[in-house]
Amino acid sequence: xxxxxxxxxxxxxxxxxxxxxxxxxxxxxxxxxxxxxxxxxxxxxxxxxxxxxxxxxxxxxxxxxxxxxxxxxxxxxxxxxxxxxxxxxxxxxxxxxxxxxx
Numbered sequence: 001x002x003x004x005x006x007x008x009x010x011x012x013x014x015x016x017x018x019x020x021x022x023x024x025x026x027x028x029x030x031x032x033x034x035x036x037x038x039x040x041x042x043x044x045x046x047x048x049x050x051x052x053x054x055x056x057x058x059x060x061x062x063x064x065x066x067x068x069x070x071x072x073x074x075x076x077x078x079x080x081x082x083x084x085x086x087x088x089x090x091x092x093x094x095x096x097x098x099x100x101x102x
Contacts, residue, residue: 009083010084013080013084017041020039020040022039026043046077050077051080054082059082061085065087066090067089067091079091
């Protein structure tokens with residue numbers, strides 16, 4: 001099943017941002033009850049900004065990058081930012097104790 005029509009994730013997010021623009025793409029509520037909303041356009045901007053930060057730090061296509069974050073929008077930005085540059089996100093469970101993750 002080809003759900004993105006043969007596109008890569010970079011093309012898919014760019015197209016979604018163009019087509020859906022200011023429509024809501026992501027709603028996140030923190031454990032403190034703080035709600036953050038992102039439109040397709042703003043989400044794509046955050047993903048691109050994050051991808052550029054990874055590139056500027058020397059991360060390249062094919063690199064494995066450990067991601068140790070709690071459930072938050074920044075996890076999403078990092079995940080898709082890495083995908084946009086062709087790097088591989090390796091999620092690390094943020095609830096593991098130090099000795100469990102070694």
